Amino acid sequence: MEFTKAADAPWENGCSEALIKSVKKSLSLAIGQSIMTFSELQTVLFEVANILNERPIGTSTSDPNEGTYLCPNDLILGRASSNMPVGNWDESDNFKKRWKFVQQVVNTFWRKWHRDYFPSLIIRQKMACHNWKLGQIVEAKSSRDGVTRDVTVRYKNIGPGTKYTGTQDLLIRRSAHRIVVCFQLKNKLATNEM
Structure with a gap:
């Protein structure tokens, strides 16, 4: 295990x-x-x-x-x-x-x-404000119970307002709880075909 x-x-x-x-x-x-x-x-x-x-x-x-x-x-x-x-x-x-x-x-x-x-031991949660990265989910692993808890995300590591200079994409493992899906790839392809 x-x-x-x-x-x-x-x-x-x-x-x-x-x-x-x-x-x-x-x-x-x-x-x-x-x-x-x-x-x-x-x-x-x-x-x-x-x-x-x-x-x-x-x-x-x-x-x-x-x-x-x-x-x-x-x-x-x-x-x-x-x-x-x-x-x-x-x-x-x-x-x-x-x-x-x-x-x-x-x-x-x-x-x-x-x-x-x-x-x-006192639980408190802090979320960073205005710190959103746009990425693509490359892999989603499901556990034995069929629930996806962790995903692998690919994104560009550049600061806001910075011109993209062709840097290497980053692959990082993240919790599915912190991922916000803006649009799904299937829906995007379906709207392009119409």
């Missing part, structure tokens, strides 16, 4: 798109211009993945007093947290400093992501 969505239809996969956006923004702010080794960056990304997989996606019981919730880690690991007991580390101060640095980056990510992620 293959899951693909058009690039301009984030509402078709809205929850994960909002999550990806907030994670990328928070990671960018947390890491900033810091220089990390591969293993340090990998550790940060593993910690971030653990934070994301500890977020609740539902309740595991119907009793609200129990306080437990279902999270992705329950499905992946069989438990809510991937934390392990901390052992004795016999390492130099430099390793301890780098470990503290990695933990600081992870904590900064948590603060930024927590601040940005929860407000993004």
Whole structure:
């Protein structure tokens, strides 16, 4: 089974798109211009993945007093947290400093992501005004249920009032929800024959 969505239809996969956006923004702010080794960056990304997989996606019981919730880690690991007991580390101060640095980056990510992620769960839609492109639908894919959700559109990428200089046509995949059909080709041909 293959899951693909058009690039301009984030509402078709809205929850994960909002999550990806907030994670990328928070990671960018947390890491900033810091220089990390591969293993340090990998550790940060593993910690971030653990934070994301500890977020609740539902309740595991119907009793609200129990306080437990279902999270992705329950499905992946069989438990809510991937934390392990901390052992004795016999390492130099430099390793301890780098470990503290990695933990600081992870904590900064948590603060930024927590601040940005929860407000993004509120749904709002913005449509760009006066930004219409005239194109031709070259391909319309139907799903198994016979509904067309994504189309491939060919259009010229030139600005308004700009003289056309023979640029290459662009082919782009778009959601059928954002397509406005001005006229169908069959109707145009039928009117030309009359």
